[in-house]
Amino acid sequence: MSKAAAPLTNSPEFTVSELSSALKRTVEDTYGNVRVRGEISGFRGPHSSGHCYFSLKDESAKIEAVIWKGVHGRMRFKPQEGLEVIATGKLTTYPGSSKYQIVIEAIEPAGVGALMALMEERKRKLGAEGLFDEARKQLLPWLPEVIGVVTSPTGAVIRDILHRLEDRFPRRVLVWPVKVQGEGSAEQVAAAIHGFNALPEGGAIPRPDLLIVARGGGSLEDLWSFNEEIVVRAAAESMIPLISAVGHETDITLIDFAADKRAPTPTAAAEMAVPVRAELMVEISGFERRMMLCWQRGQESRRNELRAAARALPDLSELLAIPRQRLDGATASLPRALKANTHAHHRRFAQASAGLTLRVLRAQIAHATQRLTVSGERLSLSARALLRQRRDRFTGLEARLKASKLANAQAQRNAITRDRERALRLTERARRALTTLVQRQQARVQASSQLLGALSYRSVLARGFALVRDEQGAALHAAANVGAGARLSIEFADGRVDVTADGDRTAPAREAKPASPAAPKKATKIDQGSLF
Amino acid sequence: MAENTHADVKKLTFETAIEELESIVKRLEDGKVPLEESVAIYERGEALKRRCDELLRQAEARVDKITTDSNGKAVGTEPLDVQ
Numbered sequence: 001m002s003k004a005a006a007p008l009t010n011s012p013e014f015t016v017s018e019l020s021s022a023l024k025r026t027v028e029d030t031y032g033n034v035r036v037r038g039e040i041s042g043f044r045g046p047h048s049s050g051h052c053y054f055s056l057k058d059e060s061a062k063i064e065a066v067i068w069k070g071v072h073g074r075m076r077f078k079p080q081e082g083l084e085v086i087a088t089g090k091l092t093t094y095p096g097s098s099k100y101q102i103v104i105e106a107i108e109p110a111g112v113g114a115l116m117a118l119m120e121e122r123k124r125k126l127g128a129e130g131l132f133d134e135a136r137k138q139l140l141p142w143l144p145e146v147i148g149v150v151t152s153p154t155g156a157v158i159r160d161i162l163h164r165l166e167d168r169f170p171r172r173v174l175v176w177p178v179k180v181q182g183e184g185s186a187e188q189v190a191a192a193i194h195g196f197n198a199l200p201e202g203g204a205i206p207r208p209d210l211l212i213v214a215r216g217g218g219s220l221e222d223l224w225s226f227n228e229e230i231v232v233r234a235a236a237e238s239m240i241p242l243i244s245a246v247g248h249e250t251d252i253t254l255i256d257f258a259a260d261k262r263a264p265t266p267t268a269a270a271e272m273a274v275p276v277r278a279e280l281m282v283e284i285s286g287f288e289r290r291m292m293l294c295w296q297r298g299q300e301s302r303r304n305e306l307r308a309a310a311r312a313l314p315d316l317s318e319l320l321a322i323p324r325q326r327l328d329g330a331t332a333s334l335p336r337a338l339k340a341n342t343h344a345h346h347r348r349f350a351q352a353s354a355g356l357t358l359r360v361l362r363a364q365i366a367h368a369t370q371r372l373t374v375s376g377e378r379l380s381l382s383a384r385a386l387l388r389q390r391r392d393r394f395t396g397l398e399a400r401l402k403a404s405k406l407a408n409a410q411a412q413r414n415a416i417t418r419d420r421e422r423a424l425r426l427t428e429r430a431r432r433a434l435t436t437l438v439q440r441q442q443a444r445v446q447a448s449s450q451l452l453g454a455l456s457y458r459s460v461l462a463r464g465f466a467l468v469r470d471e472q473g474a475a476l477h478a479a480a481n482v483g484a485g486a487r488l489s490i491e492f493a494d495g496r497v498d499v500t501a502d503g504d505r506t507a508p509a510r511e512a513k514p515a516s517p518a519a520p521k522k523a524t525k526i527d528q529g530s531l532f
Numbered sequence: 533m534a535e536n537t538h539a540d541v542k543k544l545t546f547e548t549a550i551e552e553l554e555s556i557v558k559r560l561e562d563g564k565v566p567l568e569e570s571v572a573i574y575e576r577g578e579a580l581k582r583r584c585d586e587l588l589r590q591a592e593a594r595v596d597k598i599t600t601d602s603n604g605k606a607v608g609t610e611p612l613d614v615q
Contacts, residue, residue: 169591172595175595291578297563
């Protein structure tokens with residue numbers, strides 16, 4: 001019964017894995033080797049793994065592509081974004097995601113147009129960096145000693161170069177053998193250029209003065225190595241002047257722009273490299289001939305000048321005749337001149353001696369005497385004048401002295417008068433002061449005597465008190481001091497009475513004591529006593 | 533005598549030598565060189581000419597090929613036989 005349902009589900013059931021594997025087989029079998037044309041898009045790589053990933057696309061479709069590391073390293077044309085290529089490879093899917101992609105084995109630009117576009121693009125880029133600037137160009141040496149040639153060691157190119165050098169000017173040539181096309185050739189050419197530059201000056205291998213990078217004609221693809229950036233940069237960086245000679249006249253590669261000089265062919269490069277030896281030799285001998293001729297001509301003209309000058313020289317005797325004649329004349333007149341000279345001196349002597357007489361001497365003495373007299377007179381005159389002058393001065397001083405003496409005496413008198421008046425005034429004041437003082441003292445004495453009178457014990461006596469004295473006249477103050485039978489004197493206001501005290505009567509001490517300080521009290525007691 | 537005086541000429545490059553030779557010829561042609569100097573520069577001219585000749589005769593065609601080590605560095609030369 002289960003079969004009954006089978007027609008409805010006739011197709012077998014696959015697992016996803018089965019289907020994926022089946023598809024993978026189908027795809028890989030059917031498209032194991034395809035060539036596909038498309039534009040590179042979304043180029044990513046080379047990755048750190050070395051693989052490159054991108055898409056190939058045309059107007060309406062797109063397919064993922066991959067280039068494994070090993071394949072990429074071998075590629076002559078490296079894939080580049082936007083480049084239209086024909087890629088050769090196989091299709092594959094991997095079951096993990098069932099996406100298919102093309103694994104590219106080889107890649108080539110799709111036609112000359114694509115290559116040209118790539119080259120233009122690269123030229124623009126490197127040009128923008130200044131690699132092609134005229135200012136970078138070096139001058140070629142006029143006659144290089146050693147020429148380095150970077151090219152294939154076999155083939156027509158090196159032969160052409162060597163032949164042409166041989167014709168013009170044989171030179172030492174160093175050939176750095178390289179592959180000039182195909183895989184790795186760009187790297188080799190660049191390495192050769194760097195290698196020549198790295199040779200030390202004066203080393204075992206002579207360093208070239210000039211480099212020629214050469215290759216014969218070929219298709220654009222054949223010459224492509226010389227468009228590679230690595231080669232162009234090496235040529236631009238070369239410190240040795242470099243001639244590029246790649247392809248035929250019409251072939252242009254990027255190295256031509258970076259080179260210091262571009263030769264249309266390898267043969268032309270050899271011509272640029274060296275001058276023609278034979279021509280140089282002719283030139284040298286021409287110089288030599290000219291130099292000799294000029295020198296000879298110079299010598300000849302000098303000789304002529306010498307001859308002419310010699311002719312112009314006057315005869316020696318002629319030259320001497322005139323001085324000789326002068327000498328003769330001088331010699332003849334010499335004694336005469338001597339005589340004349342002596343004569344002149346003699347005359348001067350005569351004149352002088354004539355003037356030398358006594359009269360002259362006397363006149364001089366007279367003159368001196370006169371001067372002496374005059375001087376004497378002037379001397380006495382001036383002495384008198386001096387005396388008079390002194391006397392005048394003295395008289396003047398005397399008068400001034402007298403006047404000042406008088407003035408001084410007057411002043412002294414005035415001063416004395418003033419002092420005397422002052423003394424008088426002071427005397428008056430002293431007298432008055434003394435009188436006043438005496439009066440004041442008298443007043444004081446009077447006042448004092450009145451006061452004294454008032455205070456005297458006599459006035460007490462006048463009031464009825466009496467003063468008791470002992471035999472010696474001393475005032476007694478206490479009854480204790482009075483012995484029995486003592487002779488006493490009592491003074492009253494109007495006179496004294498001598499008395500004798502009674503015996504053994506003892507005065508009450510109480511009364512006696514307070515009375516003692518004052519005599520009047522005692523006297524009172526005595527009075528009382530005497531009253532009792 | 534010229535050999536000693538003009539020892540430096542031996543070291544001149546062809547280009548320098550021929551330039552100097554040319555200038556000597558010009559000066560002599562102008563005819564204004566004093567006698568003594570004219571003799572001297574004539575002798576120098578001779579020496580320069582000999583140097584130029586020598587350099588021209590030296591021209592030897594020797595062609596070598598660079599040999600490189602595994603790193604691509606130049607290590608020596610060997611004759612290159614081009615047929």
